[in-house]
Amino acid sequence: MSNKYEMDMCNGPLLGKILIFTLPLMASGILQLLFNAADMVVAGQFAGSMALGAIGATSSLINLLINVFMGLSVGANVTIAHFYGARRDEDVSQTVHTTIALAIISGVLLIFIGYFASGPLLVLMGTPEEIIGYSTLYMQIYFAGIPAMLLYNFGAAILRAVGDTKRPLIYLSIAGVINVILNLFFVIKFNMGVAGVALATIISQFFSAALVVITLMKSDSAIHFEWRQMRLYKNKVLRIMRIGLPAGFQGAVFAISNVLIQSSVNSFGAIAVAGNTASMNLEGFVYNAMNSFHQTAISFTGQNMGAHRHDRVRKTLSLCLICVSVTGLLLGGMSVLFGHRLLALYSSDMEVITFGYRRVTIIMWSYFLCGLMDVAVGSIRGMGYSVMPMIVSLLGACAFRVVWIYTIFSMIHTPECLYISYPISWILTFSVHMCCYFKVTKNLK
Numbered sequence: 215m216s217n218k219y220e221m222d223m224c225n226g227p228l229l230g231k232i233l234i235f236t237l238p239l240m241a242s243g244i245l246q247l248l249f250n251a252a253d254m255v256v257a258g259q260f261a262g263s264m265a266l267g268a269i270g271a272t273s274s275l276i277n278l279l280i281n282v283f284m285g286l287s288v289g290a291n292v293t294i295a296h297f298y299g300a301r302r303d304e305d306v307s308q309t310v311h312t313t314i315a316l317a318i319i320s321g322v323l324l325i326f327i328g329y330f331a332s333g334p335l336l337v338l339m340g341t342p343e344e345i346i347g348y349s350t351l352y353m354q355i356y357f358a359g360i361p362a363m364l365l366y367n368f369g370a371a372i373l374r375a376v377g378d379t380k381r382p383l384i385y386l387s388i389a390g391v392i393n394v395i396l397n398l399f400f401v402i403k404f405n406m407g408v409a410g411v412a413l414a415t416i417i418s419q420f421f422s423a424a425l426v427v428i429t430l431m432k433s434d435s436a437i438h439f440e441w442r443q444m445r446l447y448k449n450k451v452l453r454i455m456r457i458g459l460p461a462g463f464q465g466a467v468f469a470i471s472n473v474l475i476q477s478s479v480n481s482f483g484a485i486a487v488a489g490n491t492a493s494m495n496l497e498g499f500v501y502n503a504m505n506s507f508h509q510t511a512i513s514f515t516g517q518n519m520g521a522h523r524h525d526r527v528r529k530t531l532s533l534c535l536i537c538v539s540v541t542g543l544l545l546g547g548m549s550v551l552f553g554h555r556l557l558a559l560y561s562s563d564m565e566v567i568t569f570g571y572r573r574v575t576i577i578m579w580s581y582f583l584c585g586l587m588d589v590a591v592g593s594i595r596g597m598g599y600s601v602m603p604m605i606v607s608l609l610g611a612c613a614f615r616v617v618w619i620y621t622i623f624s625m626i627h628t629p630e631c632l633y634i635s636y637p638i639s640w641i642l643t644f645s646v647h648m649c650c651y652f653k654v655t656k657n658l659k
Contacts, residue, residue: 220435221377223514224299224521229533236510236537238379242386243502247495249390249418251559253411254495256397258561261407263488266561268348268408270491271341271480272332274472276353277465279328283320283364285462287371289454290316291509292516292596294375298436299520305450306436310372311443312450314427317368321361328357339477342484352408359416362423369426372437374513385425393418460604461595471612474619478632482569486629489569492560496553496570497577500545504585507538508592515596528655531593538589542582549578572629580637587611587640590647594654602650610643 223231258266290313297305332353336346366389370382393414400410430439479490511534518526549556553574557567591603618635 219373219378219380223377223517224523224526228514228526228529232510232514232530232533232537235377235379235513236506238383239374239509240503240506240541242379242383243506244499245383245386245390247498247502249393250498251495252394252397253415254492254560256401257408257411258488258492260401261411263561263563263566264345264484265348265408265411266491266566267342267484267488268345269352269411270494271336271339271345271349271476271487272353272356273491273494274476275332275335275339276328276356277468278470278473279331279357280324280360280364281465281468282459282462283324284367285460285465286316286320286454286458287313287364287368288461288512288595289456289458289600290368291371291375291512292457292598293450293453294372294437295513295516295596296520296598298376299517299523302520303436307438307443308447309450309454310430310437310439311445312447312454313368313372314365314430314439315444315446316451316454317364318361321364324360324364325357328360329354332357339473340480342480342487344484345487348408352412355409355412356415359419362416362419365423366419366426369423369430372430373426374509375516376435376437377513377517381429382426385422385429388425389418389422392421457595457598457600460600464604464607467608467612471615474616475632478619478623479629481627482629485563485565486569488561488563489557489566489571490573491570492557492566493570493573493577495560496549496556496574497581500542500549500578500581501584503545504538504542504581505588507534507541507585508588510534511589511592512596515593519597524655527593527597531589531651534589534593535586538585539582542585546578546581550575553578569629573633576630576633577636580640583637583640583644587644587647590644590651594647594651597654599650599654602654603647606646606650607643610646611639614639614642 221231221235254266254269257269290309294306294309297309333350336349341349373379373382396414396417397411400406400414404410406413427439430437433439479486511530514530515527518524518530553571554567557570557574561567591607594603615635619632623631
């Protein structure tokens with residue numbers, strides 16, 4: 215029975231259900247980062263600092279290219295959660311089939327965008343000459359597997375909308391083990407370098423995508439999927455895009471600001487790029503742990519909005535804010551305390567470690583602020599408002615960082631000056647998001 219994996223978020227003790235839902239989600243995020251870290255470790259230890267830097271130099275650009283489409287999975291999650299909470303099974307089914315169709319179409323389109331745009335965009339970013347060839351090769355291979363990645367993420371969004379976070383964790387674990395084994399095989403055995411890392415990633419993604427689709431096909435609930443019924447239902451596409459496109463556009467513009475920051479890091483040289491890469495990968499563990507509460511806020515708010523349980527919408531936000539603060543402060547503090555040892559896992563080069571720790575000491579102590587900001591966005595978006603948090607985030611975080619780079623950073627050209635823009639932008643954006651939240655909930659009354 216598939217129903218045992220689903221969750222009624224509209225009744226019963228809220229904190230217990232939030233934790234039951236969030237912990238597998240958190241484990242999935244951290245596990246995914248562990249496997250990504252394995253990519254970095256294998257590249258850095260067995261292919262050298264140049265390979266590590268080459269992979270790291272692509273991360274913000276990859277996010278830029280895929281974030282618009284990933285935003286559609288947020289729209290699907292909210293839409294399905296609303297219908298599921300309202301017990302509108304036919305609408306749930308139509309949204310599921312529309313979501314899978316969108317994932318496939320988006321993935322195929324991204325193959326071509328990623329292949330042809332990667333080289334010119336890396337040049338535009340000022341990627342160091344000694345690593346740009348490796349970075350381009352990595353991206354071109356990576357994007358060949360984008361349809362599978364989107365299929366897994368869209369499918370996981372469907373499962374999260376009905377309360378199932380356990381099976382995506384299992385599937386991610388299986389794919390991750392495959393990824394690590396293939397990494398070692400391609401990089402160490404066949405000396406394939408960044409090409410081996412990229413190839414291992416896309417093969418593992420096809421496994422996770424297949425497992426998610428099989429789960430939906432075997433489901434006996436409203437999320438049951440059949441290939442012959444897959445089509446784009448116009449009203450469902452519009453509803454998904456109304457919520458998902460602003461979310462995706464926000465992610466893309468965030469990625470643009472990160473591309474500018476990456477370009478600024480590139481100005482310090484290849485060693486700085488490698489150190490920044492290791493630090494960012496370490497931050498990813500804390501971010502994914504906190505981001506699980508952002509996704510929890512979306513799903514719980516969505517179901518309770520569908521069921522018109524507005525009291526539980528407000529309580530969901532309060533509990534998620536408390537939980538994300540504790541998580542961010544605990545993990546961020548541990549990262550600062552053990553930063554040198556953790557960075558040494560990525561590279562044995564002391565220059566790389568030293569530069570990476572300069573970022574850790576500034577970002578990690580304040581990272582809980584990013585968690586607060588994301589939870590507020592998740593709650594507002596779960597209520598069906600997507601344009602408002604997009605505008606606030608673009609002005610409060612993205613525009614602020616761009617202005618900072620061209621003003622303050624241009625005058626004080628140091629890594630510390632660049633990194634301090636993050637916590638300042640988080641404080642500003644979270645404050646405005648909370649004002650918007652109170653305005654929205656006032657309208658609900």
